[in-house]
Amino acid sequence: MPHMRLFDQILDSRHVFLSGIMSRMILFLFLLSLPLTGLSAPPLFARFTTDRNSITADEAFQLTLSIYVAGGNLDKQVSISGMPAPTNLLVRSFEELPAETTILEGLAYEVRSFRTWARASHAGPLTLAPQLNATLIQTSRSFFLMQESRRPVRIPTESFSLTIRPLPVTGRPLRFSGLVGKYSFSATAAPLDIALGDLITLTLTVEGDWIPDDFVMSGIEGTPCLKEYAPIIAKEECFPVKHVTRQTVVPQDPSCTAIPPLSFCYFDTGSGTYIVKTVGPFPITYHAERVLTRQPYSSSRIAVETNKTSSLSGKGKIRPSPESAWHSRWRRLSGNREVTLRGTGDVSIRLAPAESSSELFTLKPGIVVNVESKREGWLRISCQKGIGWLRNVDIQE
Numbered sequence: 213m214p215h216m217r218l219f220d221q222i223l224d225s226r227h228v229f230l231s232g233i234m235s236r237m238i239l240f241l242f243l244l245s246l247p248l249t250g251l252s253a254p255p256l257f258a259r260f261t262t263d264r265n266s267i268t269a270d271e272a273f274q275l276t277l278s279i280y281v282a283g284g285n286l287d288k289q290v291s292i293s294g295m296p297a298p299t300n301l302l303v304r305s306f307e308e309l310p311a312e313t314t315i316l317e318g319l320a321y322e323v324r325s326f327r328t329w330a331r332a333s334h335a336g337p338l339t340l341a342p343q344l345n346a347t348l349i350q351t352s353r354s355f356f357l358m359q360e361s362r363r364p365v366r367i368p369t370e371s372f373s374l375t376i377r378p379l380p381v382t383g384r385p386l387r388f389s390g391l392v393g394k395y396s397f398s399a400t401a402a403p404l405d406i407a408l409g410d411l412i413t414l415t416l417t418v419e420g421d422w423i424p425d426d427f428v429m430s431g432i433e434g435t436p437c438l439k440e441y442a443p444i445i446a447k448e449e450c451f452p453v454k455h456v457t458r459q460t461v462v463p464q465d466p467s468c469t470a471i472p473p474l475s476f477c478y479f480d481t482g483s484g485t486y487i488v489k490t491v492g493p494f495p496i497t498y499h500a501e502r503v504l505t506r507q508p509y510s511s512s513r514i515a516v517e518t519n520k521t522s523s524l525s526g527k528g529k530i531r532p533s534p535e536s537a538w539h540s541r542w543r544r545l546s547g548n549r550e551v552t553l554r555g556t557g558d559v560s561i562r563l564a565p566a567e568s569s570s571e572l573f574t575l576k577p578g579i580v581v582n583v584e585s586k587r588e589g590w591l592r593i594s595c596q597k598g599i600g601w602l603r604n605v606d607i608q609e
Contacts (some may be wrong), residue, residue, distance in 0.1 A: 260369075417454070
């Protein structure tokens with residue numbers, strides 16, 4: 213019958229239509245199961261830059277390493293190896309900067325940058341081609357789920373070359389410090405109002421771009437009227453950009469009226485010249501030797517005074533006189549102590565704590581003196597004759 217044939221044709225067309233929908237659905241689900249990033253690695257590379265075009269040997273400069281990645285992310289940890297030896301290039305620890313984004317050749321890149329200070333030790337060509345290793349993080353989608361994969365990658369690094377200029381020989385002072393860049397210098401001397409035998413401390417401070425760990429600041433040398441001790445680095449006050457040195461000197465004669473000027477020389481990369489900075493001289497003022505305002509302690513003298521002024525209490529005990537009690541309290545509060553000189557001959561009291569120092573006066577064995585300070589086997593004492601230094605072995609407690 214005609215209408216029956218028409219009905220069969222309609223059923224066949226619906227079957228074909230439904231089959232097409234099912235096949236498209238299956239294909240769509242299959243495509244969803246494929247990773248979004250594909251099978252190939254994303255564009256990934258690194259490059260170096262510096263903060264200046266011209267660099268001089270021993271000059272500190274900023275070195276920046278930037279890593280570019282598109283279509284993925286890098287793990288926090290990035291390792292670097294194959295940098296030049298420290299004898300050619302000194303590099304401090306890298307500090308990571310905030311991440312940025314940029315467009316290169318139509319691709320969107322995430323840029324991770326790491327900055328440090330570097331210092332080339334020798335003039336000539338210098339090439340940086342280190343090896344970078346990191347972990348690449350990629351995201352994929354399977355059906356309706358997001359998945360994260362991690363795999364180690366080696367980051368290709370663009371070769372980077374520098375030409376390090378030598379320091380000029382012409383005009384280089386004999387006392388050139390070896391520092392190159394921008395630096396400041398200050399110096400102080402104290403005390404400058406002294407008596408013979410007092411010590412004067414010189415403090416020399418250098419601040420600037422980069423101060424190596426092995427840097428040594430030279431102090432005063434070869435001044436005839438001064439006894440000079442070797443400079444000492446104040447390590448607790450030193451940093452990569454600051455250096456503090458102290459030196460002790462002792463005037464040997466009142467004719468020494470000033471500490472000579474202190475100088476510091478460095479090469480200034482801005483002007484391209486050697487700069488010498490000088491501080492001083494430092495005038496010295498001498499005052500008269502101080503003498504004791506009280507009689508030196510003597511056990512026999514105190515015994516006599518005690519017998520004269522002490523009285524017996526009701527329990528038979530001896531009470532010390534007010535003067536001797538004050539004397540004892542004063543010794544405890546001042547921190548000073550009194551000692552007796554010993555030996556078979558006169559004891560030399562010197563201007564400074566050294567055998568080569570000039571002799572101020574002598575004292576007889578058995579005399580009691582007041583100890584004000586100590587220094588390396590020597591005692592600074594005061595008595596009626598004045599103030600000076602004697603050896604520790606010449607006294608008895």
